[in-house]
Amino acid sequence: MSINYEELVQLALFSRQRAYAPYSNFKVGAYLLDANDECYYGCNIENASYSATICAERGAFMQAVSVGTRKFKAICIVGGTNEITDFCYPCGVCLQFMSEFCDKDFEIVLFNGKEIRVHTLGELLPYVFDKEQLK
Ligand code: THU
16 A cells, blocks of 8 residues: 555644653654554653653654564654744664664655655665674
8 A cells, every 4th residue: 555645744743742842842743654554653752851852753663663563664754843844854863763673665754844755764874783783
């Protein structure tokens, strides 16, 4: 089944409503689609220590892996302080986290309030430290 990107964006925007970002005020929503079209929500959850903050993307993966899912098709990410006006690219830690479970063709769907942009994990993280190197 082909991916409905518009729907992913709407659901990532919904996830974003739950963001807990009292320190940065930068609210991020993520919506993760697994290989069976099951979905998982994520939002950033900040912490007074700052360093304990968890990004929306990793929150969604934590939820999915915790219920037994390890194969994924796509994640949609939206973020900003007020209205969404820019593409919110995943941070390096989140790209590394995704690379544990996702192939190079895993899709990363972004929205800037007007347009949808689709990248692959391979584009955003062309070189990666992964389990192959630990053999
Ligand atoms: N953040 C995410 O949730 N995902 C990203 O990909 C970029 C950054 C969050 C972390 C922090 O709560 C806030 O955005 C500002 O960095």
